[in-house]
Amino acid sequence: MSAKIRLYVEHPLGAGQSVPLDRDQAHYLFGVMRLADGAPVALFNGRDGEWQAGVAEAGKRGGTLVCQEQSKPLQLPPDLWLMFAPIKKARTDFIVEKAAEMGAARILPVQTEFTNSERIRQDRLQAHAVEAAEQCGGTYVPDVAELQKLPRLLDQWPAGRELMFCDEAEAGNTLQLAAETQKNAPWAILIGPEGGFSEAERKRLHNHPQSHVVSLGPRILRADTAAVAAMTLWQQALGDW
Amino acid sequence: MSAKIRLYVEHPLGAGQSVPLDRDQAHYLFGVMRLADGAPVALFNGRDGEWQAGVAEAGKRGGTLVCQEQSKPLQLPPDLWLMFAPIKKARTDFIVEKAAEMGAARILPVQTEFTNSERIRQDRLQAHAVEAAEQCGGTYVPDVAELQKLPRLLDQWPAGRELMFCDEAEAGNTLQLAAETQKNAPWAILIGPEGGFSEAERKRLHNHPQSHVVSLGPRILRADTAAVAAMTLWQQALGDW
Numbered sequence: 232m233s234a235k236i237r238l239y240v241e242h243p244l245g246a247g248q249s250v251p252l253d254r255d256q257a258h259y260l261f262g263v264m265r266l267a268d269g270a271p272v273a274l275f276n277g278r279d280g281e282w283q284a285g286v287a288e289a290g291k292r293g294g295t296l297v298c299q300e301q302s303k304p305l306q307l308p309p310d311l312w313l314m315f316a317p318i319k320k321a322r323t324d325f326i327v328e329k330a331a332e333m334g335a336a337r338i339l340p341v342q343t344e345f346t347n348s349e350r351i352r353q354d355r356l357q358a359h360a361v362e363a364a365e366q367c368g369g370t371y372v373p374d375v376a377e378l379q380k381l382p383r384l385l386d387q388w389p390a391g392r393e394l395m396f397c398d399e400a401e402a403g404n405t406l407q408l409a410a411e412t413q414k415n416a417p418w419a420i421l422i423g424p425e426g427g428f429s430e431a432e433r434k435r436l437h438n439h440p441q442s443h444v445v446s447l448g449p450r451i452l453r454a455d456t457a458a459v460a461a462m463t464l465w466q467q468a469l470g471d472w
Numbered sequence: 473m474s475a476k477i478r479l480y481v482e483h484p485l486g487a488g489q490s491v492p493l494d495r496d497q498a499h500y501l502f503g504v505m506r507l508a509d510g511a512p513v514a515l516f517n518g519r520d521g522e523w524q525a526g527v528a529e530a531g532k533r534g535g536t537l538v539c540q541e542q543s544k545p546l547q548l549p550p551d552l553w554l555m556f557a558p559i560k561k562a563r564t565d566f567i568v569e570k571a572a573e574m575g576a577a578r579i580l581p582v583q584t585e586f587t588n589s590e591r592i593r594q595d596r597l598q599a600h601a602v603e604a605a606e607q608c609g610g611t612y613v614p615d616v617a618e619l620q621k622l623p624r625l626l627d628q629w630p631a632g633r634e635l636m637f638c639d640e641a642e643a644g645n646t647l648q649l650a651a652e653t654q655k656n657a658p659w660a661i662l663i664g665p666e667g668g669f670s671e672a673e674r675k676r677l678h679n680h681p682q683s684h685v686v687s688l689g690p691r692i693l694r695a696d697t698a699a700v701a702a703m704t705l706w707q708q709a710l711g712d713w
Contacts (some may be wrong), residue, residue, distance in 0.1 A: 306690065325566075332697050334689065367691040448575065448713040449547065450608040456573050459700040467705060472689040 235282075236264060237273040237374060243277040244298050245328045249287065252294040260283045261289045272296055279304040305370050309470045310417040312392075313383060313462065315339075316346040316424035317378065317452050321347075325455045326422075328354045329357045331363035331373050333462040334471060339376045339419075344354040345426035351378045385435065392417040397461050400434065414469055420461045422454050477505060478514045478522075478606045479698065480613055484519040485539050485706045490528070493535040497549075501529045513537055516611045521546040526701050546611050549575040550711045551658040553642075554703065557587040557665035559695050564589075566696045568597045569662075572604035575705040575712060580660075582625060586667035592619045626676065633658040633681045637703050639674065655710055661702045663695050 238260070244251045252260065253450055266286050274296065275281045288295040308370035311333040317323045323340075330338045339359065340351050357375045364372040388394075393416055421436070422427045428436065447460050466472040479501070483491045493501065501507045507527050515537065516522045522544035525537040554576040558564045564581075571579045579601065581592050598616045605613040629635075634657055635700040662677070669677065677683055688701050 329697050332691055332693050333701070334691055367693065369691050400501075446713070448707055448711075450573055450575055450610050452573050452608065453569075454591040456570050456700055459575070459697055460704040463704040464708060466689055470689075472687070 235273075236260070236266070236271075237271060237275065237362045240274050240276050241364055242276065243282075244274055244276055244282045246298060246300065247342060248282075248298040248309050250284065250296045250298065252296065254292050256390070257290060257294045260286070261291070261294060273302060273435070275300065275303075275364075277371050277396050277416060278305065293428065297379045298350050303368075303370055307371055308336045308369075308373070309415070309466075311335050311465065311470065312337045312339055312417075312419035313373075313458060314341050314381075314384070314419055315422040315454060315458060316341055316343045316381075317348045317351050318425055321358070322453070323351070324359050326458050327359045328363040329455060329459050330368065330462070331360045332367045333459060333468060335337075335420075336371075336375050337376065339384070340378045341381045341421070342378055343424050344429040344432060345424045347424075348378075353377050365378070381432065382435070385439065387466070388439070388441070389417070392419055392441065394418070394439055395420045395461065395465060396436045396439075396442050396444055397422055397447055397457055398428070398436070398444050403430075416469075418465065418469065420458075420465060422458045422461060425454060473703075475585070476514075477501070477507070477512075478516070480602045480606055481515050481517050483517065485515055485517055485525075485542075487524045487539060487541065487660075489523075489539040491515060491525065491537045493537065495533050498531060498533060498535045500536060501527070502532070504525070506507065514543060515539065516605075518612050519546065522611050535562035542671060544609075544611055548612055549577045549610075549614070550575050550656070550707075550710065551660075552690050552706065553578045553580055554580050554614075554663070554699060555580055555622075555625070555660055555667045556618060556663040556699060557584045557622075558592050559666055562567045563694070564592070564597070565694050567699050568600045568616060568698060569604040570700050571703070572601045573608045573612065574700060575610070575707060576614050576661075576703065577612075578617065579614050580625070581619045582622045582662070583619055584622045584665050585670040585673060588665075590620075594618050622673065623676075626680065629680070629682070630658070633660055633682065635659070635677075635680055636661045636702065636706060637677045637678075637680075637686055638663055638698055639669070639682050639683055639685050657710075659706065659710065661699075663699050663702060666695060 270286045272284050274284050280301050282298040283302045284296040284298045287297045313330040317340045498606050511527045513525050515525050523539040524543045525539045528538045529536040556583045635670040
């Protein structure tokens, strides 16, 4: 039997290992979920896989779990970045959640010419990524980066990382990723803002030596839909699906 | 130049055709968007393509637009049904919106053994589909059916319609749709509820003569994520992408 409640912790996990809980975790497990001594909880920390643990000590402000046995090995996602221009709050949250579920390794909010938001709450987005990883059964939590400007990111583009760029203005280019690159190569997917990219940005992206322009069909997709669709194409062609 | 505001209407569209507006439409165009006489609006009705129209009469409780010229031909989506088990309100709304954006022809909420909701607001979901079609530039609005029980729908399954069934419990089956069926065949995609399908349902679906079991990767996807991912795989293999 495996525990239904999954919790991300930072503490090392291993057989017999005690894991201390902070106030929020204790409130969730004992206040909200009403777990009693001995109740099962699944733990993961992004490094040691998933472990079945039991409640050893339940308090109002803290507590302790003890690891019993490993229930899943660590499964790292493919080396895929999801880059997107932040939009309205709820949709930005959705994109982060979807990126974690779909198996992105890193989530990078980028500011483009037509991006409205000047700032993001990185801590809140990171918490969303944790929650999505807890929910989807993953053993890894993608890192959410701070907001950065797209031109700067392109100036410092890492050698060898391919860039899949979804351009609304580009019709008919279907994906031939499998033929273009090897499995296990590092990739990034860039999703534009609701208003699309500017002419200058499009030109720069088209001229980027590692860019691959991909079309997502004849209808205009919202950014959160486009993110899932693009990650699906990538995962099926080159990822862990 | 084409109008930025797109409006779905039921009235026939054609060169010189007058289109009367109801109270809600008049409120939106003249009260919210502040359009004046002569302002451009793009119209579609799901039958006559997209037409550029101009404001001929603006009132508080009504008004008239006059069609000028067709700006897009009618583009019907492929004959794809999206079947899903309704979940929490916001996520159900999202699924309907995504189905419209992704090009489903019909949206069918189905009640499974582990579906919580006993009823849906069909009118509200239909309004979401209209809004998504207005937003995504489509010329067609998918029809949202009333909630029906899955076994009943399977009892009356239409001859010749293939069924893509996304089973969390099924690992490793990647999609080979292209090889299995012809383009233009009618299809349906079935997305399970958050708790998955029951044993009896899974058995029945696996035994269904037209069913194709498909895996959506090693992580468990939320129903709205799974809907977009499944439609992406289908559209790329067999649809209009």
